[in-house]
Amino acid sequence: MPHELAVGDVYLSPLVPVFSIALLGAWGTTALLNRLRLSRYIVFPSTTFIALMVLYIVLIDIFWIQI
Incomplete structure (x- = not known):
């Protein structure tokens, strides 16, 4: 299940690095x-x-982000 990425005290959506x-x-x-x-x-x-x-974005979702 996707979750937020924590950078210090800032929470980022997983979509930001993708x-x-x-x-x-x-x-x-x-x-x-x-x-x-x-x-x-x-x-x-x-x-x-x-x-x-x-x-x-689709290729990163298929091959890199495994749920």
Whole structure:
């Protein structure tokens, strides 16, 4: 069962680190796509960034967070 993460006296939702890791992963993937010049084939870059974040969140939930 999910529970809060305690950092000092502050309680955080488990979604905060998952969201942070997904954000960093999406930024890294976007930077890689820009470096390889594959981003020019993407029609809606902002929607693709959000889709990458959702994909990373789902993958972290499936493979890393075991309930």
